[in-house]
Amino acid sequence: MEIYTIRDIARKAGVGVSTVSRVLNGRPDVSETTRKRVTEVVEACGFVQNRNARNLKTTKPVFAAIIVRGRRNMFLSDMAEEMLHCAQGYKTPFIVKYIDEEDDEFGAMRQLWNEKRAGGFILLGSRIDERSEIVASLGMPCVFATVDAAGSGIANASSVCIDDRAAAREVMDRLLANGHTNVAVFGGNSEGNDVFARRYQGAMDSLRAHGVDFNPEHYVVTRFTLTGAYESARRFFEGHREITAVLAMSDTVAAGVIRALWELGLRVPQDVSVTGYDGTEMAKYFIPAIDTVRQPTKEIARESVKLLCEMLEGGERRDVTVAYEYVPGESVAACRSCAREG
Amino acid sequence: MEIYTIRDIARKAGVGVSTVSRVLNGRPDVSETTRKRVTEVVEACGFVQNRNARNLKTTKPVFAAIIVRGRRNMFLSDMAEEMLHCAQGYKTPFIVKYIDEEDDEFGAMRQLWNEKRAGGFILLGSRIDERSEIVASLGMPCVFATVDAAGSGIANASSVCIDDRAAAREVMDRLLANGHTNVAVFGGNSEGNDVFARRYQGAMDSLRAHGVDFNPEHYVVTRFTLTGAYESARRFFEGHREITAVLAMSDTVAAGVIRALWELGLRVPQDVSVTGYDGTEMAKYFIPAIDTVRQPTKEIARESVKLLCEMLEGGERRDVTVAYEYVPGESVAACRSCAREG
């Protein structure tokens, strides 16, 4: 395949390069005849601009980037999609940047800044830990979505999230109300992950309020994939048949756990109750449908975009809490064995 | 945040720009002391290269791109991951480019070519239709993964896939062997999509061979999401209670269908049998586990990469067929009502 530059096009069309550039960018100050001639040549050659050169030269005024950590996470990529949609209502252009789970958002932010002059960021799938001070040092407006930045002390970061602690507490309350006192919690490593930590605390709040003890051994750290959850659950339940309910920190994990229980001959919800988290499609269509906490995607997206645009115009940081919703499914039932006992 | 260029770094370190460049790119011909001094300044400033400028200048020799159409499709993104892994064994560097379902791969290919000199492509989630002649016109080595390019006449395109027609036929054979004669097929729009068309033909082959009629009304076109499949199924089964088995063209679709049936009071597999396609995690962990056709991800990935590298070195186009595998699940059982009849 031939490789054309704007100069080739200019030569073929018998005009100057600047004219071609003007045509390509839809500038008004080109005569109709010239425009047509250039357009024809461009089409004929299948010419496309070299983005590298373009971006190098055009230091765009300011725009915002949504950084999604983990492209396989449906919950996050749906959210990003929604944000893009909301962003249409603002004059600031938004773009989405997917990065891998392993690599860090700060490099990506820096990159986006000096390649394209990104002036603000929405962080999805991020967490707040010691490394977050980098966000502060960058000094650019940021919004943490689904993460609470209220106590972080980062001056340039807003956040929007549900009250994870209260949500987890409500979930546990419901399990307790169903008579479950032997509950296992399946989550991620909560050290250095404020989100998991908050949910854990919520669950503990509930247990404490009801005077129920929690054996730390019943907190299971798992990968957030079906296979990971399944394997963790198989291993865990080998030696923990006393458990009658599982609070999982994502719908995917809940699904994996349910399958594992099923294979062990334990029915959900008859023998064991299981709850999920996030409110994904998966929870709705799994059999049994999974009781879950819906994080209002649309609202979080809308608020995140709004908050970032506010800050870009000089507004102060703010933390917004949106309402979560407990979505009943078919995976929680009264505890039989407990009833017998009691 | 300050914005640094390589020139700033050079000035601060008291060296020339070319030296900084050499350090940044790990060239050997820099004295250790200089290297250290430059590195220090770079770290201190948090300097990152401007990729635009870099790519603009460095016309890399040749490398290959994997174009994935649809970033939400787990099956495809897993495959891409696997390809990247296989590619490490070759000297050609590979990169992955995700594009949206709506937009076309040809623009992306052109873009990648003249921005980065991509010399070859693997197309994932593509299909072969009239627009594919663009692939031919580009004239660069391409590999269609999970799509058969054998009869396409595109001189520069190899392909690797399972025998979709035979696979679909086997699935239908198994359903028939279980006594199901009233089968519905849930798939995508097969006009202009060779993959769906091939699977459809396979299913028809089987029916024909067994002398079973197929009512074209029983081919249901659906979106390939849980919600889409669920809704299609709800709608379809309102008026089609005679159906005792569903052949779905993806695991996701199968899951949505199973849920819909369940809500209509039809048990899988007792009342209706359902089969999926692809062999994803989902199929394995759904309840009931879904009978499916496993497309050997690793092998397809490995062959695709191999084929592309072959072509890059001047080899001829080839079409490779890899073995599929029918993975039994828990979603197919003998047809009760049919048994009663027969």
Place this chain on the structure above:
DNA sequence: TCCGGTTATGAAATCGTTTCCAGTCGGGTT
């Protein structure tokens, strides 16, 4: 006829890198 004011156009500078090329500086050979 001359002039101010559009309108359309091209030449040239610029963006931040890489890389070629030429040059400096020691130190070992003749």
Place this chain on the structure above:
DNA sequence: AACCCGACTGGAAACGATTTCATAACCGGA
């Protein structure tokens, strides 16, 4: 002492676009 060679280094020319600025052409009005 003259020479060469190797290891380092810096200057400057690209890369392919955009954008500023200057110029040419044209038009209507005085």
